[in-house]
Amino acid sequence: ELKVEQNPLFLSMQEGKNYTIYCNYSTTSDRLYWYRQDPGKSLESLFVLLSNGAVKQEGRLMASLDTKARLSTLHITAAVHDLSATYFCAVEIGAGGTSYGKLTFGQGTILTVHP
Amino acid sequence: GAGVSQSPSNKVTEKGKDVELRCDPISGHTALYWYRQSLGQGLEFLIYFQGNSAPDKSGLPSDRFSAERTGGSVSTLTIQRTQQEDSAVYLCASSLVQGGANNEQFFGPGTRLTVL
Numbered sequence: 001e002l003k004v005e006q007n008p009l010f011l012s013m014q015e016g017k018n019y020t021i022y023c024n025y026s027t028t029s030d031r032l033y034w035y036r037q038d039p040g041k042s043l044e045s046l047f048v049l050l051s052n053g054a055v056k057q058e059g060r061l062m063a064s065l066d067t068k069a070r071l072s073t074l075h076i077t078a079a080v081h082d083l084s085a086t087y088f089c090a091v092e093i094g095a096g097g098t099s100y101g102k103l104t105f106g107q108g109t110i111l112t113v114h115p
Numbered sequence: 116g117a118g119v120s121q122s123p124s125n126k127v128t129e130k131g132k133d134v135e136l137r138c139d140p141i142s143g144h145t146a147l148y149w150y151r152q153s154l155g156q157g158l159e160f161l162i163y164f165q166g167n168s169a170p171d172k173s174g175l176p177s178d179r180f181s182a183e184r185t186g187g188s189v190s191t192l193t194i195q196r197t198q199q200e201d202s203a204v205y206l207c208a209s210s211l212v213q214g215g216a217n218n219e220q221f222f223g224p225g226t227r228l229t230v231l
Binding site: 088 | 146148150157158160163171174206208210217218219220221222223224225
């Protein structure tokens with residue numbers, strides 16, 4: 001059974017600081033997604049990582065994937081208050097090399113950015 | 116274009132009643148997924164559809180849960196004889212093609228179900 005673990009689960013940061021959220025998973029996969037969720041809202045897609053070594057950047061966020069280590073990171077650079085949200089990683093697994101789309105989510109990281 | 120829509124946005128029901136939740140995917144998306152989000156269990160996969168068929172129902176928590184999709188578009192998730200532990204936010208997502216090169220899933224706003 002695939003397990004996806006994020007850490008930290010809670011992250012309190014000051015504006016302007018850098019930090020990294022980690023996402024570890026237990027089964028071979030080369031498809032990983034990052035989502036953002038604001039309180040009371042649905043999930044917003046942030047990054048799609050589809051191969052080993054994939055790196056994507058959008059604004060102050062950068063995501064990477066290391067399939068050999070079964071690890072993805074979400075790096076936050078010079079945090080601002082608007083980044084406060086819950087961040088989820090999700091791993092897509094497949095059978096026989098064909099992904100069937102089921103996402104297994106991490107527990108989520110609640111990020112709070114303070115002035 | 117329009118995103119994934121779900122209705123109702125909120126549903127309060129009494130224990131033992133049946134409820135139907137509706138999802139309208141993004142036009143042209145052939146794959147549709149249901150997830151559940153609750154405080155205790157996090158985000159859980161329930162079922163997915165490719166077209167009108169549901170190859171994987173393994174995530175449905177019990178036989179009180181069922182889902183169907185007609186015309187390759189709208190899907191309904193039905194919960195019979197609701198229990199308090201069914202209280203959660205039910206999220207629907209769709210993607211262009213199941214198993215495709217990029218299976219990015221786009222989520223709807225969710226239905227918050229409260230069972231009294």
